[in-house]
Amino acid sequence: MCVGTVPTLSLALRLPHAHGYSPFIFSGIYALSYTISDRRTTKLIGMLDTNGTAELTVHCASPLQPSSNSRNSKQLSPITPIASTIHSASANSPLSQCQQNTAEVGIGGPHFALALTAVGADTAAGEAVSIANGTFSGNGLSAYVSKLSEIVGEPPFTEEEILEELEKLRTRSQLTSAPFNRRLLPILARYQLREKWGPAAEPYAERLVTDDGSVVPSFLPELHRIRERRQQLDKVQKCRSFHCYKIPPPPLRPQGETSTTRPLLEEELVAAKQFTRSWLGPSHKATPDTNDYKHTFNNEGQQTPRGKRIPDVFSSPQTPQTPTTEKDHTAPQRLQTPTQIHTAMQSSRTKTMLVNSTIDIPNNQGNDANESRIRGMSASSLLVNSTIDIPNNQGNDANESRIRGMSASSLLVNSTIDIPNNQGNDANESRIRGMSASSLLVNSTMGIPNNQGNDANESRIRGMSASSLLVNSTIDIPNNQGNDANESRIRGMSASSLLVNSTIDIPNNQGNDANESRIRGMSASSLLVNSTMGIPNNQRNDANESRIRGMSASSLLVNSTMGIPNNQGNDANESRIRGLSASSLLVNSTMDIPNNQGNDANESRIRGMSASSLLVNSTMGIPNNQGNDANESRIRGMSASSLLVNSTIDIPNNQGNDANESRIRGMSASSLLVNSTMGIPNNQGNDANESRIRGLSTSSLLVNSTMDIPNNQGNDANESRIRGLSTSSLLVNSTIDIPNNQGNDANESRIRGMSASSLLVNSTMGIPNNQGNDANESRIRGMSASSLLVNSTMGIPNNQGNDANESRIRGMSASSLLVNSTMGIPNNQGNDANESRIRGLSASSLLVNSTIDIPNNQGNDANESRIRGLSASSLLVNSTMGIPNNQGNDANESRIRGMSASSLLVNSTIDIPNNQGNDANESRIRGLSASSLLVNSTIDIPNNQGNDANESRIRGLSASSLLVNSTMDIPNNQGNDANESRIRGLSTSSLLVNSTMGIPNNQGNDANESRIRGLSASSLLVNSTMGIPNNQGNDANESRIRGMSASSLLVNSTMDIPNNQGNDANESRIRGLSTSSLLVNSTIDIPNNQGNDANESRIRGLSASSLLVNSTMGIPNNQGNDANESRIRGLSASSLLVNSTMGIPNNHGRSAKNI
Incomplete structure (x- = not known):
């Protein structure tokens, strides 16, 4: 370090930018513990910003002495760490003599263990500071960088x-x-x-x-x-807390002085006040003995498993402690601000973190930008157990109380903010622009002033305009009574506000124009957990409803209580809460819906819960309205995706004139009932005399529930339909009794209320056998799409008719799910379309722990064993499917069209027959053509030896196939044209987890490589083994796996790369790993090539931004002619190795002996 000067330590933590990598992977809050001579300080330096950078500059309080023994050094004043830039100083300022020591640290896991240098004024030729496992020291300076996981929500552990x-x-x-x-x-x-x-x-x-x-x-x-x-x-050894500092205000400039670089006046320095809250324990005086510190840091008793450090924050080697004596516990030591430090924070850096601290922000009263801004806290500032006093500025241009220094992602934990009341001319509101985005308040209190002005006289906090987080906090919202926009809105909380264990009191405004109780500051995605919200009752003229616009979208109430007032007015006299208009969540809550009896729309609707409302373990009392126009029991506030779990809904029976049905419009879409009971009344009226519940018209979910469907026998549409269950209805552990209607026009057993995506889990459905004239099939239209049957039994009748004499269940036409179920498919032998198809299972069918017997049809036209009812995204889990072997003329393959897309097989066995035909004589399963999933399964792929396309391809596995804990045996084909071992059924994004793939060794003529085109993009191998063969051919004789050409992921896997010795491009490259490959906890063995042209050990498959985590790479030693170096081109740019080992050989060559 410097002699006779004020030393400066500057640390820059930078994340290397890789292609496509986000620095947020390693974002977090980091701490720096450093010791200069005999004083140790731990300083929190904040979070990494979007550029992956966190910087800190530390100024010493007095010069260091040129002594090798730190104990003989002059006693230093406490170090005051400031997150700031280096100030410009005059010649008289000691800061002008500071030398900057720069340490740039690369990130390796949760610790920092890459290149680090520090250069002082007295170091010869740039003396390097030593580094070991995240600790660096030199010339009386030692520092340690660690990640504070508990600050970002990950609790510390030992x-x-x-x-x-x-x-x-x-x-x-x-x-x-x-x-x-x-x-x-x-x-x-x-x-x-x-x-x-x-x-x-x-x-x-x-x-x-x-x-x-x-x-x-x-x-x-x-x-x-x-x-x-x-x-x-x-x-x-006792616990030691962080030092707390008071940052004094900057001095006023004398008249006529424009520079901020003059020396400080003694009377301008302000004494610090200690913030004594003990969030991190009592404060102790540092012990002068650095040997004690070093002994504590290198604690032999602290063992870590397998060389990995367990972060024991504040007590483990990750944040070293200094032993203290008994007298250290008498009282916290008060730290004085050093007189040598200029504290004008308007020019400070980013990433400030204050713990147990107090900041006094000066009050600037000037002309141009007369605000109290702390630019040194301009991004991601962190305040923990702190108090910040925001001054009241009364100026001319922008006379608001904004703290620009806290303009983004400010974090306040266990803190208090006092927001002044500004009463000015132009923008006279209480906004804190310094907290304009993603502000976080935890266990904090915020006092929002009441502004009564002229233009925009509302209580808004613009500084909290987005994604504000309040946890265990209290907000007092003032009651504004003004002229223009006289509402209680908090614009500073306009998006994604979060309130946890909090209380918010919403004032009752009685004004003229928009006299409602809305909180615009909570206009989107507001979250209230364990909270209470009191909604006032407004009774005015224009829009006299109880709406909270501040909670207009995705509001969340957990373990909360909401009292909805009963409004009785003129125009829109309903009990709606517009503030809860979308995706509202109520968990363990109670909502009382008032009974409105008015003139125009006299229904009990809660518009504030109009979309995706969620009620869990809740009770909702729905009133029975008997009015004139639309006298139904509808809750429009629950019109979409309402969720009721462990709840009770009593649906009243309305008997009126026009639409005399029992519908709940408030539950019209995606309603969810779990462990619930719903009593559906039986209406017998005139026009549409069916038992429909329109409030359950879409995606309704009933789990462990009971639904009694009445049997209506009327005139027009005399069927048992439940329109309230018309789409995506879900029944789990439930019983549904479907009546058998025998009528005239459409005499089928359809349940229109279950027309799409119906789900039956552990349920029983009795499907009647209808034998009529026109469409004499057993279809259940109420289950026409995405029906789900889990642990269920479905008896499908065998119809033998004239026109469409197949066994189809139209009620299960798409995405049907059968789990632990049994389905007996009849064998139809007819004239036109004589196949065994189940149209009711036409898309995305799911079979789990099930058995499906597919009949073998031998006909004329399309004589294949297809199950059209399983045509897309079929799922088979722990199931068995027997596929017949068809030997016909035209398309003589064993295809299951019913499983044509995204089929899923888990713990299953599928037997694929071996077809030997003429035209397209391959073993393809078109029913598995896309996104097939095989988990803990076995696939036997036959070996075809034919003429045209004589490869072993499984087209049924053509895209995004997933194999987990599975085994796939790929046959070895030796043919003429495209004689490679490719599995086209695995052509994109294939996933192999805990699996084994045996790749054959092909030795042919044209493209005689061992490529698996079925693994051509984004293949994922987790805990798997892949044996890559060694090819020795002519043209492109490399060991490449084109099936792994992009973004391949290997986790806990092993890859053996063969050693190729050929002519043209005789390198060991794995083109299948060409971009952004990720190897985690893996081992890759790279062969040693000794050839002629480009005789290097390069892995082109690792050419850019490859990531190796907890992995081992063995790099061979090449000794050749032209470019005889040990380079791994696959790691050519910004490669990142975390907790990995790379063995780099020592080359003794001629041309370029470098790595």
């Missing part, structure tokens, strides 16, 4: 806590089998650790199972050792 949790899981493993423990126990452990301590704790689940798959004997001995060490350390 090794002791981890081991205690693992010991619990180990004890539970004695009740489970060895295969379960070997495969699923680590997954369960990762989930448990992540739930408790976040993703950072997940890797420690690996300690639960040894390499051979057995559970470790016990963690108790290690736990006992840790506890004994902790008890010993507790006797000599």
